[in-house]
């Protein structure tokens with residue numbers, strides 16, 4: 036029974052590094068909001084590869100662009116120009132409203148890029164003494180797992196025994212404006228504030244209304260760059276193209292990844308004004324694959340899907356429906372689910388159990404059995420981030436699966 040799945044799991048266990056703990060389900064096909072396992076069972080995908088597959092699995096327009104481009108040119112490196120990169124850069128800067136873009140591949144790489152950009156700008160334009168720049172980050176942040184990024188993480192699992200760490204980071208509470216202003220005032224070399232508009236991995240923690248607006252004002256007042264990591268929240272996920280748009284905030288530096296390509300290909304990017312980006316000179320940063328023709332073609336197609344299918348509006352509408360349904364059908368009925376929170380289609384439920392329990396995991400196993408795939412962010416928090424191309428009927432069916440699974444689990 037489930038022989039094919041077990042074989043695939045055994046192979047990963049035998050030959051792969053054990054750097055993940057996947058939910059036991061082995062997928063081999065995806066289409067729109069659905070994925071199928073190797074035994075042919077169909078599931079609703081309620082994770083979207085951590086908010087990468089916003090446009091749905093294997094979207095024909097994106098796959099079409101991938102195939103067409105793959106047949107003419109896939110990689111030049113930046114040793115030469117390509118006929119795609121400039122076109123992509125023009126498209127994407129217009130799309131998000133910035134002067135300039137620096138193309139990379141993964142989210143963590145783009146965060147590293149933003150850190151380098153912020154520091155260089157501080158030394159060359161703000162007169163901060165070399166090696167003295169500080170960047171303020173938030174507690175319980177998640178920005179990736181490179182050595183520099185884990186240096187300012189407080190996830191002990193991600194951090195422990197990977198030192199020595201990179202210095203130059205100050206950590207404050209999330210959603211705390213006083214801490215932000217006081218930390219800037221107390222440290223004369225603060226160059227940037229790196230923040231997630233909603234903390235995704237922390238458990239979909241939405242800050243107070245007005246937080247981002249006021250944080251940006253404080254940064255501006257003190258000449259500190261406001262750096263938004265929208266790798267998880269960006270590209271229509273939260274009901275606006277960018278989560279900062281909910282508060283009409285324009286970051287000095289914007290970081291995107293994941294859904295920039297609809298999850299079809301690794302594409303990330305850092306955006307800023309020309310004044311900031313122009314401090315980067317040839318040889319100071321780059322990547323063989325960053326901005327490759329295949330990535331450019333895929334990302335343009337993926338963003339056109341976001342526009343053509345009104346994915347931001349859909350996320351907003353479906354998100355409202357999801358939270359209100361979960362509230363009336365689960366939170367109010369169940370002693371077990373204490374709340375649902377989120378924006379657009381980035382949501383989480385919090386279960387009345389301690390953070391280190393296995394309850395969220397056990398529920399995700401039952402959800403899997405009932406045809407819906409989600410993953411805990413903590414022992415007591417389950418994130419729900421389906422593709423944005425879902426219909427209202429499908430969403431309501433998913434709510435029913437979640438409701439009955441949890442009520443059954445509780446009893």
Ligand code: PMP
Pocket residue numbers: 085141142143144146177178179180231235236264265266267268292293
């Ligand atoms: N920043 C944020 C806010 C993220 O959620 C993630 C991934 N979950 C990253 C950065 C890292 O992206 P990647 O896994 O592509 O390196």
